[in-house]
Amino acid sequence: xxxxxxxxRTTLWAQKLPEDTLVLQRVDIVANRLVYASSNDNIHFDKxxxxxxxxGELNTILTPLAGINIKTYGFNGMSNVGMRGTNANHTAILxxxxxxQDPLNGGFNLSLFPLFLVDDIQVHKGGSSALxxxxxxxxxxxxxxxxxxxxxxxxxxxSAMGSFGQYKFGSAIKYSNTKLSSLLKLYYSTAKNNxxxxxxxxxxxxxxxxxxxxxxQYGVLQENTFFLNKNQQMKTFLWWQxxxxxxxxxxxxxxxxxxxxxxxxxxxxxxxxxxxxYRVNIRNATLFSSLLYQDSEINLKSKHSSISNIxxxxxxxxxxxxxxxxxxxNNRYEEGKxxxxxxxxxxxxxxxxxxxxxxxxxxxxxxSVKASLRNEYxxxxxxxxxxxxxxxxxxxxxFDFNINLSKNYRIPTFNDLYWVDGMAKGNPLLKDExxxxxxxxxxYKRKWNKQKFNIGTTVFNTNYSNLIQWIPVxxxxxxxxxKEVWARGLELSxxxxxxxxxxxxxxxxxxxxxxxxxxxIGDNESLENIHKQLILVPLHQGDVILKLSYKNIMVNYNQxxxxxxxxxxxxxxxxxxxxxxNIGLMWKAKIWNQRWQFLFHWNNIWNQVYHPMPDYAMxxxxxxxxxxxxxxxxxxxxxxxK
Amino acid sequence: MRSKISxxxxxxxxxxxxxxxxxxxxxxxxxxTSEVLYISNEGAFGFGNASLSVYYPKEDRLINQAFxxxxxxxxxxxxxxxxxxxxxxxxxxxxxxxxxxxxANSLKELAxxxxxxxxxxxxxxxxxxxxSCWGNKGxxxxxxxxxxxxxxxxxxxxxxxxxxxxxxxxxxCNSGGFKTDSTLSIIDINNxxxxxxxxxxxxxxxxxxxxxxxxxxxxRGKILYDAxxxxxxxxxxxxxxxxxxxxxxxxxxPLFAKQHPAELVLSKDKQSVYIGxxxxxxGLYRFDLNREQMDSLPxxxxxxxxxxxxxxxxxxxxxxxxxxxxxxxxxxxxxxxIIKVKTVGIGPNGMCY
Numbered sequence: 001x002x003x004x005x006x007x008x009r010t011t012l013w014a015q016k017l018p019e020d021t022l023v024l025q026r027v028d029i030v031a032n033r034l035v036y037a038s039s040n041d042n043i044h045f046d047k048x049x050x051x052x053x054x055x056g057e058l059n060t061i062l063t064p065l066a067g068i069n070i071k072t073y074g075f076n077g078m079s080n081v082g083m084r085g086t087n088a089n090h091t092a093i094l095x096x097x098x099x100x101q102d103p104l105n106g107g108f109n110l111s112l113f114p115l116f117l118v119d120d121i122q123v124h125k126g127g128s129s130a131l132x133x134x135x136x137x138x139x140x141x142x143x144x145x146x147x148x149x150x151x152x153x154x155x156x157x158x159s160a161m162g163s164f165g166q167y168k169f170g171s172a173i174k175y176s177n178t179k180l181s182s183l184l185k186l187y188y189s190t191a192k193n194n195x196x197x198x199x200x201x202x203x204x205x206x207x208x209x210x211x212x213x214x215x216x217q218y219g220v221l222q223e224n225t226f227f228l229n230k231n232q233q234m235k236t237f238l239w240w241q242x243x244x245x246x247x248x249x250x251x252x253x254x255x256x257x258x259x260x261x262x263x264x265x266x267x268x269x270x271x272x273x274x275x276x277x278y279r280v281n282i283r284n285a286t287l288f289s290s291l292l293y294q295d296s297e298i299n300l301k302s303k304h305s306s307i308s309n310i311x312x313x314x315x316x317x318x319x320x321x322x323x324x325x326x327x328x329x330n331n332r333y334e335e336g337k338x339x340x341x342x343x344x345x346x347x348x349x350x351x352x353x354x355x356x357x358x359x360x361x362x363x364x365x366x367x368s369v370k371a372s373l374r375n376e377y378x379x380x381x382x383x384x385x386x387x388x389x390x391x392x393x394x395x396x397x398x399f400d401f402n403i404n405l406s407k408n409y410r411i412p413t414f415n416d417l418y419w420v421d422g423m424a425k426g427n428p429l430l431k432d433e434x435x436x437x438x439x440x441x442x443x444y445k446r447k448w449n450k451q452k453f454n455i456g457t458t459v460f461n462t463n464y465s466n467l468i469q470w471i472p473v474x475x476x477x478x479x480x481x482x483k484e485v486w487a488r489g490l491e492l493s494x495x496x497x498x499x500x501x502x503x504x505x506x507x508x509x510x511x512x513x514x515x516x517x518x519x520x521i522g523d524n525e526s527l528e529n530i531h532k533q534l535i536l537v538p539l540h541q542g543d544v545i546l547k548l549s550y551k552n553i554m555v556n557y558n559q560x561x562x563x564x565x566x567x568x569x570x571x572x573x574x575x576x577x578x579x580x581x582n583i584g585l586m587w588k589a590k591i592w593n594q595r596w597q598f599l600f601h602w603n604n605i606w607n608q609v610y611h612p613m614p615d616y617a618m619x620x621x622x623x624x625x626x627x628x629x630x631x632x633x634x635x636x637x638x639x640x641x642k
Numbered sequence: 643m644r645s646k647i648s649x650x651x652x653x654x655x656x657x658x659x660x661x662x663x664x665x666x667x668x669x670x671x672x673x674x675t676s677e678v679l680y681i682s683n684e685g686a687f688g689f690g691n692a693s694l695s696v697y698y699p700k701e702d703r704l705i706n707q708a709f710x711x712x713x714x715x716x717x718x719x720x721x722x723x724x725x726x727x728x729x730x731x732x733x734x735x736x737x738x739x740x741x742x743x744x745x746a747n748s749l750k751e752l753a754x755x756x757x758x759x760x761x762x763x764x765x766x767x768x769x770x771x772x773x774s775c776w777g778n779k780g781x782x783x784x785x786x787x788x789x790x791x792x793x794x795x796x797x798x799x800x801x802x803x804x805x806x807x808x809x810x811x812x813x814x815c816n817s818g819g820f821k822t823d824s825t826l827s828i829i830d831i832n833n834x835x836x837x838x839x840x841x842x843x844x845x846x847x848x849x850x851x852x853x854x855x856x857x858x859x860x861x862r863g864k865i866l867y868d869a870x871x872x873x874x875x876x877x878x879x880x881x882x883x884x885x886x887x888x889x890x891x892x893x894x895x896p897l898f899a900k901q902h903p904a905e906l907v908l909s910k911d912k913q914s915v916y917i918g919x920x921x922x923x924x925g926l927y928r929f930d931l932n933r934e935q936m937d938s939l940p941x942x943x944x945x946x947x948x949x950x951x952x953x954x955x956x957x958x959x960x961x962x963x964x965x966x967x968x969x970x971x972x973x974x975x976x977x978x979x980i981i982k983v984k985t986v987g988i989g990p991n992g993m994c995y
Contacts, residue, residue, distance in 0.1 A: 201690060201715050203742065203754035252690045252718030253738040254756045297739075297759055297777055298820060420867075423921075471964065526967040535966065567689055568988060570967035573707075615690025615719065 033097065033314065034142060036326065036358035036372050039128030039390055040402040040441045041458045041491065043068075045121040047146065052556075052586055052599070055160040055168050055626045058121075058143075059110040064560040064582070066541040067125060067491050067512035070110070074248055074616040075164075076193050076215060079111040083125050084437075084462055085487030085516025085537050086138030090410060094132060095143045096237060096268060098285040101135050103306045103334040103350075104341070106413045112243055112262060114187055116158075116170050117221050119146040125491075126460055127406030127437040130388040131356055131372040133330065137408040137435040137464065145237070147181035147225040148174070154632040160599075162624030164210075165192030178227075185221040190214075193248070195619035198609070201251035210617060212256045213248040217241070231275060235283075237268040250615040257296040264289040279316040284309070304338035306414075322362040330354040336414040340421050348418045352378035352411070368392045376411075383409055383432055400456075402441040409434045416468055416479045424477040430468060431481045437462035450499040458491040471522045484520035485534060489513045506547040513540060518569065528570040536613070538563040540577075552588040557581065567614050578610035595630040678746075679952065679995045680731055682724045683987025685716075686965050692721035692735060693987035694749070697971070699952075704984050706968075709733070709742075712749040717742055725764040726994050727771070727787065734761040739777065743790055753790045758783050765805040765812070767831065772812055774802035776819045782812065782827075784834060794834045798827035804848040804905075806857060808886045811837070815846040815859065826859060828889055838889050844877045848906040850915055852931055855886050858915060862902045876900045881917070881929060895934065903927075905948060905992075909976065910955030916941070916978075918959070919949040926959060926978060941978035948991035956981070960990035 045061060053061045059079040063070045069082040080088030089106030092099050095118075101108050122142040129140035153175050160168040170187040193213035199206055219241030227233050241264050249256035270283035290305035314328040335349045358372035370390040376383040388406040393399075412430040419426040443456035466481035495508040516534045521527070533539060540563030547556040559581045564574040585600040600623065604610075607620040678698055683706075685692035694709040694717060710716050718738030725732045726746055733742040741755040741764075759777020766772065770793075771785040780802050784794040801819020805812060812831050816823040826840040826849075843861035851857040863879035879902050883893040897903070897917065904920025917936070918926040925940030926949065946959035947969070955976040962969040969990040973981045 201718065203751050205715075250688075250690055250719060250738070252692075252716065252735065252740075254740060299779065300820070522964070525964045529964075529967050567686075567691060568967055569964065572968065573691065615688075615716075 043123040058113040066510040083139035090138035092136035092140040158628035160626030163622035217243040235270040482522035487516035684989030
């Protein structure tokens with residue numbers, strides 16, 4: 001199948017569909033730094049595409065995509081993302097420009113981020129997001145809210161029900177006029193997750209139901225955007241969320257009494273000035289999160305929390321018609337709190353101040369250069385200068401070319417530096433991790449009549465140095481900068497769209513080959529690990545999407561192919577490859593003078609037994625049905641909303 | 643003609659392939675031999691890839707992931723120890739909180755015993771077995787091996803580890819587990835009642851007997867931290883000689899000021915014990931039980947994660963370098979001269995025979 005994919009098609013560019021792209025006449029002060037991202041290898045989900053998955057979480061929209069490695073610890077369980085052969089703490093997750101990676105461990109649980117909250121998602125693979133600082137070595141995911149103006153009062157309600165006792169409810173209340181856009185979103189979800197499965201890890205392979213897997217999540221997002229005058233804009237965000245999760249037993253275990261509670265409060269205040277030649281953005285964000293983990297089986301109860309304050313200033317000077325120069329400053333203060341982090345009786349803190357410079361220059365419509373530099377001062381030392389440089393030749397015939405070079409880094413987390421208990425101890429002497437990457441993108445685009453065909457390929461090479469690895473030394477697990485990893489690979493993507501009358505047919509396919517090998521091992525590691533593929537990084541991934549729409553009805557079929565993933569560093573055992581198919585059906589209608597959206601997702605339609613992570617059960621076929629109603633009598637469907 | 647030859651070759655190939663396939667009883671992969679060692683490989687915590695290696699010393703044949711090959715599934719998460727009784731083996735899978743029961747000769751799965759929370763080690767008297775468990779604040783779970791059912795739970799100290807059955811008494815080393823402890827629980831197995839709790843020293847880990855009246859208890863000692871988890875010192879490890887008759891401490895022998903061994907192996911002639919094993923403990927030392935003195939130099943300088951002995955007096959050291967790839971088993975003669983080294987599963991920690 002993978003060979004077939006290679007021959008007849010090739011990374012997802014359907015996300016770039018002009019059909020789905022809504023160009024709002026708006027000014028956005030939070031996401032504009034993305035224009036300096038130097039690579040073309042990006043995936044973009046706009047509002048209409050997110051609408052097709054709006055009851056899900058961030059992992060649901062990313063999981064099927066080739067080149068994005070989602071590690072999911074059971075159905076609706078913790079989920080994190082790696083790209084370009086890296087781990088979870090190497091992908092920056094930016095919410096309206098603010099990095100949400102946990103200062104304690106560098107991770108971010110995608111399954112706790114409801115898609116209902118955002119309007120725009122951009123995935124940047126590779127190191128082209130060097131401008132966004134530490135943690136973006138493998139890539140970055142940008143989650144943005146896009147305000148709309150002059151639409152009056154708009155409200156919506158939705159509810160969803162799905163297999164295994166899943167229920168979700170949400171409401172959005174928006175008000176906007178020419179100067180103000182205000183939004184309130186409320187959401188609540190609960191699930192039993194008691195799906196049946198054949199436990200192949202237990203004696204006699206019994207059929208059993210997943211236990212201790214209940215979940216409850218609720219939260220509020222409040223956002224305001226308003227113009228102080230024609231040149232100045234303010235934005236405020238407040239997002240509070242609480243989630244309780246029971247953690248089910250792994251397949252080889254019978255009982256689990258584990259549970260965790262995540263609480264977070266994220267606020268942001270932003271101000272922007274827009275002149276003809278100058279723009280100034282200032283923002284400040286405060287992020288609080290806590291995790292309470294309990295396992296009554298072993299009388300364990302631990303609580304960790306962190307607080308971050310980020311201040312950012314951007315000064316942008318426009319030149320000629322489209323050229324821009326940006327000078328920015330970022331200051332990030334972080335504090336961790338837990339018994340295990342109280343090094344010398346004090347909660348650990350860090351203050352990192354960074355200066356960055358970015359330039360994008362266009363020579364006509366065909367040639368452009370994007371470059372960025374960033375330098376950070378942290379823990380009384382300056383990090384090595386990081387950079388990204390992208391050179392683009394577009395519309396050379398039907399071809400686009402892009403070359404990208406980048407250098408990135410990641411500073412050690414609080415856990416890496418300060419964790420101390422009877423079995424493990426952090427290492428305050430750790431150096432930053434770093435990476436050096438190169439990539440080449442070539443795309444061929446053709447449009448004729450009402451048809452469109454895109455095909456593209458990306459070749460990448462990244463060397464990761466000083467990777468932090470925890471190893472046991474004299475009886476205590478400690479982190480050291482020992483490991484070096486070499487990731488290289490190829491991504492292919494293809495897209496075909498055909499419009500005829502009120503019909504639209506779309507076909508897209510993608511394949512990724514990621515060879516990520518250990519090139520230098522820790523002192524105590526087996527020599528057998530040298531030149532072996534990193535564990536849980538698939539060599540091959542692929543996906544195919546077929547979509548057919550007629551007026552306000554759309555049906556899509558998605559086939560995801562996940563190659564085998566090694567579970568041992570010496571590559572002596574692996575999780576089997578699997579392929580999953582999902583079907584989605586969406587119908588939009590006007591009933592009783594209101595707009596309604598019906599959505600049906602049938603996942604794993606061929607009832608495949610699969611394991612994204614070893615020893616974690618996943619369900620066979622499952623479904624979700626959702627209903628959303630928009631209340632706004634005066635509003636007419638825009639072309640995009642249709 | 644050529645197509646017929648091709649067809650014959652294809653059919654022969656298919657038949658040949660079918661003939662190579664293992665059968666469900668595992669008899670094709672496991673030789674029928676009288677001497678076999680079962681090596682417990684913990685696997686990587688959280689990955690559910692604990693494994694069992696079997697080694698046939700006479701044939702010098704090692705089979706890794708043997709249980710998985712026979713039963714087409716892994717054992718579970720963190721195989722802490724394996725125990726043999728008659729024609730069955732019992733695999734104590736710590737993080738999966740279960741005991742897998744399999745035929746000793748074929749490894750074919752027979753049963754699973756649930757509701758044993760974080761099992762560690764096992765000992766038995768006839769069909770009655772006793773399992774130390776870290777769960778439920780530390781307990782001994784008594785099993786009926788004829789039905790593989792739990793018949794009694796006996797509360798002991800924190801983190802119970804190795805056991806010694808002597809006459810009608812069960813001696814339990816309470817290592818502390820996730821907390822701390824310094825005691826030996828002594829249980830009357832006739833009625834399952836705790837007879838005595840004997841203070842022996844910080845973190846008792848292992849116990850071996852020298853005849854019916856004397857036993858030696860290895861106390862690992864511990865690292866001392868201040869309130870901020872800074873290391874401020876150590877309590878030294880020691881070997882404690884106790885009476886199995888009146889349950890009293892007879893003598894105590896300090897071992898290491900800053901090292902903390904975890905296991906004991908009694909020599910075949912029962913005149914000495916080997917001391918080693920555990921996270922970060924460097925070396926393998928011999929303690930002469932008659933002279934009551936430890937050799938000044940280690941018999942091996944390797945850092946073994948676990949140690950064990952066989953019926954011939956050979957000593958086995960298990961190295962677990964990174965817990966994500968294969969570990970090794972070093973076979974040494976009674977003088978600790980290395981005979982051979984074998985690559986086993988992830989995180990090997992011990993064996994039984």
